[in-house]
Amino acid sequence: MVKFRSLSRLNCMGIVKLIIIVLLVWTGFLLLKKFRKPTDRIDQKTSINKMLACSVCKVHIPKNEAIIQNNKVYCSKEHLE
Numbered sequence: 321m322v323k324f325r326s327l328s329r330l331n332c333m334g335i336v337k338l339i340i341i342v343l344l345v346w347t348g349f350l351l352l353k354k355f356r357k358p359t360d361r362i363d364q365k366t367s368i369n370k371m372l373a374c375s376v377c378k379v380h381i382p383k384n385e386a387i388i389q390n391n392k393v394y395c396s397k398e399h400l401e
């Protein structure tokens with residue numbers, strides 16, 4: 321109850337500002353997390369150069385050079401069609 325009394329002394333706008341700042345920091349943190357995910361994926365792709373077989377000609381190609389569509393692997397745009 322002592323804490324509540326000291327809070328009531330504060331300007332009401334001050335509390336609102338504090339909440340807005342907390343929300344802004346929180347959303348900023350969430351955005352940072354979102355932006356970090358794609359870069360992590362790119363790092364994984366380059367570090368793990370897995371070989372994949374083309375579903376048309378069975379030629380093995382590095383994952384970063386392969387065309388993946390509908391869970392199928394293609395070595396080139398020609399085989400994609």
Ligand SMILES: [Zn+2]
Pocket residue numbers: 374375376377378379394395396399
């Ligand atoms: Zn192919």
